[in-house]
Amino acid sequence: MAEKKTAHRGRIWIISDSQGNLIENIDTDQIFHNAFLHITELSQMGQYALGNLEGWKDFSKKARSGDILVAGRNFGAGSSRQQAVDCFISLKIGLILVPSFGAIYFRNALNSGFPVLKSSVLEELVREKKLETGDEIEVDFLQGEGLSLSKDFSFRVEPMSSVQSDIFKAGNLFNYGKTMLKD
Amino acid sequence: MGKTIIEKIIQAHTDDDAAPRKIVWMGLDVRSARDFGGPNVVKNYEREYSGLPLADKKKTFFTFDLCVPASSLKYADAQQVCRDFAQKHDIKVFDVNKGIGSHVLIEEGLAGANSTVVGTDSHLNILGAVGCFGQGMGDVDIAFAFRTGKTWFEVPETIKVLLKGDFSYPATAKDLTLKVLKELGTKRAALKAVEFYGEAVRELSLSGRITLCSMVTEMAGVIGFIPEFEDSFRKEIEGISKTEFNPVQADEDCHYSEVIEISIDRLAPQVAVPFSPDNVQDISELKGTKIHSGFIGSCTNGRTEDLALAARELNEKKVKEDVMLKVVPATARVYEELLEQGILQALFRAGAIISNPGCGGCAEGHIGLTGEGEVQISTGNRNFEGKQGKGKTYLASPAVVAASCVRGEIASPEDL
């Protein structure tokens, strides 16, 4: 199996409200509405991503493969809902970058091998318009460095822990369990 | 710098540095799945690790407790899926006759002090009562734990809760617990480990420790420990579990993210009002509220001591004619003790319906639901809307539930 890339370059979406502030406490029901929980086909899930979040219901139509999501603190709050992670995998979103995650969401995303990273400077960068929707950024998961190619500056991102990078490189938790078998 | 209890336990189970907020790989002494959740663990395992052995079959268990014996096809199927898997992999099932899984793990000496246990039960942090780091997790993590014997965990910060003063009957460990829940709410201990100190908790027996630690879940905490204990508790737990009890203690120079003092002097019986377990009031505010049914049991208040308290209040009295009282001992072992001590007889004579051991009455579906308009008073730990049916559930101690069932309204033992 080829080594997974541990850096990602893509265009960002600033998930903000009408005042331009990052939306906080986006819960798993806003990410993936409970009316669609019966859907089990990964390819079908993408269309519902953020489908219950005011102002962002058309996100799935606008997003392109490799895009990066930037949102407010406590992203993925609320009850466990694997579809709330899978819908972004389905859309081939490249990375979710927020100040903090709901604990269960973080666990589910990490176990799925989906890159989720934290950065404490996002709110400030968005307020100062140094990060705007459409900007191109590159994030190194292991070094913990973000680089804005559009505005040419770098910013601090919390690097993946060794646990997270183990799972990420293996693809997901289960695959990691298989690689462990060899030792 | 020194370490708190959770930091020490995790450190002893990882090669990583167990500092707060670090994510580490953690070795597991026990992993378990219940009748609900278990089938998904099996499904994940069969899909991902088909044909591969478990990391250690002697440390892997099923515990059936939610719907025992199965009263719906859903649970009957679920249990059979687990039994078939267990037979194939030669692992032990604590089957439908044994009682609540977390309690069984304690009684069997499997959840010992300083050990690590995960399972599909969200109240597994109850094991903090015996100095064990127990944690509920989803079916993906448990399937992985079955296969590898480990899991990952973010080392939590620890808060210290100092309980000032002492309490006396009719206040019990449950009232103390509800009082703590009222003070901490669901935010202050969120994602934290809690260490409880103070004379009142040091004197608690196993059942009281279980009551307090079980409701750390409702406080949104990771785990609760009661580090100090009397010799009588050591004797009790060593007698039951047949293992030595030597829990680690926090270092004097460890770091707590917060120290909270709660005064419990002159503690009156406490009642949690629907629909939130931290919506707690003194019983005096609620006396006279009409009830239709009572439930005594659950992982929070289903031990011999709890049921004995209820029996004492019901002694020579009758459950009011239009009230239904349901009693469910936590485990088969508890059931036997109750039989031997004549407690079941006393409860039966007072008019209680007594069921076989398990979660019944706390989990939805077993030993009856509450109907629309029904008001229930329960010794359980959750009173969320819809949890046990369409009715409203108040949470209280076994003594208060017993007294209320005699009176047909919320009442304190002093009112009898």
Ligand code: SF4
């Ligand atoms: S008694 Fe209730 S809270 Fe406790 S383990 Fe059973 S279902 Fe869960």
